[in-house]
Amino acid sequence: MNYCPECAVAVRGDQSRCPLCGAQLADQAPDLPSDVQPRPEAAYRGVADRVRQRPWIIGAVTLGVLSIPAAVSLIVDLLINRGLTWSLIVLGALGLLLLFISLPSLVFYVNAGPGSRARTRAGRIRRFWLLMLLNAGATWGYLLYLDRVDADGVLRWAPGFGSLVTVLTLATIMLFFYTLQPPGAVRRGPLLFVWLSGYLIGLDWLIGALLAGGAFGGWSLIVAGSLIPVGTVYWIIEYLVSHSDRARRRLHV
Amino acid sequence: MSSQRARWYPLDHSAKIWPAVLSARFTSLFRLSAVLSEAVVLDDFRRALDLTWRRYPYFSVEFHRGLFWYYLEEAPVPEDITRPDRHWPCMDYPSLIQQRRLLRVYLYGRRVSLEVSHVLTDGMGAMEFLRTLVYEYLRIRFSLKARPDDPLIPRLVSRGSDEGEWVDSYLDHGLKGAPLKALPEKAFHLPFRLLPRGEYRIITGHLSLSSLQRTATEKGVSVTEYLVAVLFLAFQDYWTALGRANRRTPKALTRPIRILVPVNLRGIFESRTMRNFFVYVDPEIDPRLGEYSFDDILKYVHHYLRGEKHRQNLRRHFARHARTERTMPVRMIPLWIKNMVLSFSYQRQGDSRFSTSLSNIGAFRLPAAWMEKVDWVDFYPPPSPVMKQAVSIVSCNDVLSVNFGKMIAETPVETRFFRHLVKLGHQVEIQSNYPAENLRREG
Numbered sequence: 163m164n165y166c167p168e169c170a171v172a173v174r175g176d177q178s179r180c181p182l183c184g185a186q187l188a189d190q191a192p193d194l195p196s197d198v199q200p201r202p203e204a205a206y207r208g209v210a211d212r213v214r215q216r217p218w219i220i221g222a223v224t225l226g227v228l229s230i231p232a233a234v235s236l237i238v239d240l241l242i243n244r245g246l247t248w249s250l251i252v253l254g255a256l257g258l259l260l261l262f263i264s265l266p267s268l269v270f271y272v273n274a275g276p277g278s279r280a281r282t283r284a285g286r287i288r289r290f291w292l293l294m295l296l297n298a299g300a301t302w303g304y305l306l307y308l309d310r311v312d313a314d315g316v317l318r319w320a321p322g323f324g325s326l327v328t329v330l331t332l333a334t335i336m337l338f339f340y341t342l343q344p345p346g347a348v349r350r351g352p353l354l355f356v357w358l359s360g361y362l363i364g365l366d367w368l369i370g371a372l373l374a375g376g377a378f379g380g381w382s383l384i385v386a387g388s389l390i391p392v393g394t395v396y397w398i399i400e401y402l403v404s405h406s407d408r409a410r411r412r413l414h415v
Numbered sequence: 416m417s418s419q420r421a422r423w424y425p426l427d428h429s430a431k432i433w434p435a436v437l438s439a440r441f442t443s444l445f446r447l448s449a450v451l452s453e454a455v456v457l458d459d460f461r462r463a464l465d466l467t468w469r470r471y472p473y474f475s476v477e478f479h480r481g482l483f484w485y486y487l488e489e490a491p492v493p494e495d496i497t498r499p500d501r502h503w504p505c506m507d508y509p510s511l512i513q514q515r516r517l518l519r520v521y522l523y524g525r526r527v528s529l530e531v532s533h534v535l536t537d538g539m540g541a542m543e544f545l546r547t548l549v550y551e552y553l554r555i556r557f558s559l560k561a562r563p564d565d566p567l568i569p570r571l572v573s574r575g576s577d578e579g580e581w582v583d584s585y586l587d588h589g590l591k592g593a594p595l596k597a598l599p600e601k602a603f604h605l606p607f608r609l610l611p612r613g614e615y616r617i618i619t620g621h622l623s624l625s626s627l628q629r630t631a632t633e634k635g636v637s638v639t640e641y642l643v644a645v646l647f648l649a650f651q652d653y654w655t656a657l658g659r660a661n662r663r664t665p666k667a668l669t670r671p672i673r674i675l676v677p678v679n680l681r682g683i684f685e686s687r688t689m690r691n692f693f694v695y696v697d698p699e700i701d702p703r704l705g706e707y708s709f710d711d712i713l714k715y716v717h718h719y720l721r722g723e724k725h726r727q728n729l730r731r732h733f734a735r736h737a738r739t740e741r742t743m744p745v746r747m748i749p750l751w752i753k754n755m756v757l758s759f760s761y762q763r764q765g766d767s768r769f770s771t772s773l774s775n776i777g778a779f780r781l782p783a784a785w786m787e788k789v790d791w792v793d794f795y796p797p798p799s800p801v802m803k804q805a806v807s808i809v810s811c812n813d814v815l816s817v818n819f820g821k822m823i824a825e826t827p828v829e830t831r832f833f834r835h836l837v838k839l840g841h842q843v844e845i846q847s848n849y850p851a852e853n854l855r856r857e858g
Contacts, residue, residue: 165454169499170524172456181457182522183499191454191524197619197846198450198526202503413606414825415656 165191213267221264228256251311254304261300269293294332301328329362355393359386423488424473428585428737429691430534434478434485435757436765437511439612440822444505445538446795447545447809448528449779452788455522456556461497463552464520468492470547470572471689473581477515478534483750487517487535496520500528503615504795504848505820518544525790527552533691533797538776538807539679540689543570545792546781553785561782568782577687584686588730589737596731598763599697602673602770603654605803607823615798616821618829621791621844622836624815630839636717639775639808642817643674643720644713645839646773646806647700649831650674651712654702671701675772676720683726694732696723697769709835766801771828775808786812796820804828 163172164187166180173180173187180187195201213219232253239249269289302320305328309320363386426434433443468475476487496516500523507530510516517535521528527549531541546569553559561568570576610616624638631641650672658664677693686692698719700707707715723729739745779792791814796805804821819829833843 163456166499168501169522170454171460171522172454174456174458180499182497183501194524198524199617199846199848200500200523200526201848201850202501413657413660415653415660415827 164189167192170194217267218264220267221260224260224263228260232256251308254307258300258304261297265293265297298328298332301331325366329366333358333362355389359389362386423479423486424476424581425583426485426487426534427583427688427690427692428589428733428740429537429693431485431740432757432761432765433532433534434480435754436761437508439506439508440609440798440800442505442508442511443533443797444507444511444530445533445541445797445807446504446528446530446793447538447541448526448793448795449545449549449811450790450792451525451527451549451553452790454525455527455552457522459556460522460527460552463548463555464497465492466551466572467544467548470570470574470576471544471580472576473689474518474535474544476517476535478511478517478532479515480750483746483748484753485534485750497522499523500526503613504528504617505530505798506613506615508613520548536689537677537679537691537693538774538794539681539693540691542776542779542809543689546779547571549789550781550785553781553788557788559782559784561784565782567780579687580689582686582688583690583737584680584684584688584692585733585737586741587686588680588684588734589741590730590734591739593734594731595735599673599699599768601667601670601767602699603650603668603670604767604770604801605653605823605825605828606657606668607803607825609800609803609822610824614822615795616824617793617795617848618819618821618826619793619846620817620829620833620836621846622815622817622841624810624813626841627815630841634713636713637720638815639676639773640717640720641713642775642806642808643676643698643773644709644716645835646674646771646828646832647672647698647707647712647716648709648835649828650770651700651702651707652831653827655706669703671699671703672770673697673699673768675769677772677774678724678729679776680729683724683729694729695772696720696729766799769802771802772796772799772805773808774806777810779809779811790814791816793818798822 163174164177165172166183166185167188168183168185169180170192171180171182172191178187179185235249235252236246239245239247269286269292302325305324306317306320309317309324312318363383366383437443472489473487475489475492477490479486479488493514493516496518497520500521507519510519511532517532518541519530521530527545529541529545529548531544536544550569550571627638627641631638634641636644654668654672657668675695675697677695680686680692680694681688684692696719698716700712700715774794774796776794779789780786781789789811792809792811793816794807794809795818796807798820799805800822803823804819807818807820809816809818817832819832821829833845836843
């Protein structure tokens with residue numbers, strides 16, 4: 163009689179592998195705990211866990227889905243206008259969508275490999291700011307392109323309204339992803355609003371200096387000011403959450 | 416196999432709720448394990464399993480979604496129905512959904528486990544299947560012979576199956592216009608966070624059945640009543656400790672403690688069905704009214720359970736719905752609408768009304784020569800993310816196995832439960848399916 167070292171069942175005959183699990187059979191029965199209880203190590207991995215392990219899946223699926231409208235608009239544009247006209251606008255919008263959907267998962271779910279927790283965290287923060295810059299650049303570039311196409315090469319609304327839209331979109335995304343981070347990130351929530359205000363004012367100044375002849379737009383001050391009540395609400399929620407955490411510790415009685 | 420038997424079966428009355436609420440945490444799976452005296456020999460086991468499937472062909476079914484109802488359809492048993500036992504118990508939701516099999520067998524050394532969905536049958540049905548499987552396996556493995564008139568021989572292939580075994584007995588005993596049972600208020604639940612999806616921890620305590628029976632008899636109660644009372648006491652202790660430790664306890668943590676105790680209806684309604692046929696009774700204590708002593712609880716549980724377990728009262732739990740669901744207008748409602756209604760109804764009336772459940776499926780019995788080869792039997796309850804833990808009990812020889820199935824890491828109730836049993840003079844041997852260092856760390 164042979165024994166499977168994994169499932170510990172006995173197998174008659176001259177089989178070399180366990181018919182249940184495929185493990186190489188041994189002559190002797192393995193030592194099992196006295197309670198004969200298998201002790202599973204890993205939990206069942208659902209869809210979300212699988213995506214976390216392979217963050218590129220989100221990008222690949224998004225690319226697959228978005229390539230259909232992209233191909234349709236290209237073909238229709240080529241057939242009707244015999245060249246690339248409005249389809250470039252659609253392609254640009256779809257490209258932006260791809261960036262917005264697929265990049266965050268690469269930043270937050272990528273497996274950092276072995277290393278200290280601090281290093282992993284530092285890498286994540288670096289990738290986060292890189293993502294924000296990339297997203298801001300792409301969005302702003304697209305809006306500039308739209309403005310130029312719309313006004314035959316003259317920039318009219320992109321430096322003002324366009325930058326406001328860009329920055330607000332990015333601020334929303336940043337808030338959303340930053341607050342989804344593991345414990346610790348949430349605790350620094352109020353700080354986030356200070357950072358965000360600085361970020362907006364800096365961007366406003368940069369945009370004004372580079373594109374609008376050195377004038378400071380001033381819109382960022384209004385947005386940063388409006389962040390104060392949002393930050394206050396955030397701080398209250400954070401306080402309540404941590405308070406309930408403290409209360410939770412008193413449940414171990 | 417009878418030629419008259421249909422190739423497909425509707426779900427029984429009690430099973431209908433499960434597909435509407437199935438999820439990775441609400442899997443509807445429970446487990447019965449028999450631990451034999453030596454490692455299972457795979458070749459003999461497969462022969463025994465084959466014989467057992469032939470005896471219970473209505474368990475070899477796939478679960479399908481129809482336009483108006485879910486249904487079960489007989490299908491050949493796949494090769495991988497027997498699997499190595501490596502993962503958390505009662506949590507194989509992907510297999511349940513993708514392969515649509517409601518009964519699987521797991522092997523680990525000398526442990527034979529049966530994982531069954533409540534969509535298919537209840538604990539008593541699964542117990543019959545396990546008895547036949549273990550009987551056939553030990554008969555083949557050790558060439559055992561029993562007297563043909565031995566009452567402990569399970570249902571065997573030679574006797575064949577009959578229609579009474581797969582009927583929906585709820586329907587047979589349903590009554591149009593029967594009064595509904597009043598809905599109790601929500602119950603106290605343990606306040607801890609759920610474990611990650613797919614993790615289901617088991618804590619098992621093995622006690623001497625004779626010692627417990629002796630104590631219970633001295634008190635004039637049954638073993639189930641005794642253990643329900645100890646479970647109430649454990650919950651009450653934790654409930655009271657929470658109140659003392661927190662200056663202001665949230666309202667949700669001051670609700671009454673209610674335990675769901677399933678009652679097997681087969682004996683009461685003279686049914687031979689192997690499908691679900693049980694209802695529950697729901698004893699309750701309300702510590703807001705003052706602390707109960709163990710004797711108070713024991714007296715209350717004893718009289719409550721005895722008082723509730725009569726034919727008319729038990730019928731109240733299912734009679735009206737079992738009849739209504741077969742009326743034509745209800746049958747013609749599309750399944751997705753039925754699912755929404757059932758899911759809503761479950762949220763309102765289901766596990767939120769119970770703090771925990773305690774299910775005792777009695778003794779695992781086979782002829783004496785067979786019982787020498789079975790060390791003990793375990794019974795794991797189906798997971799409930801609302802109650803967060805449930806208790807199930809089974810006995811074999813002199814070993815009574817009390818199993819806590821948990822979806823939380825903390826152990827406030829089971830610690831108190833087993834400590835009370837030790838204080839009451841019983842020896843308890845604790846086992847768990849997760850590493851001991853976790854047990855120590857978490858209390």
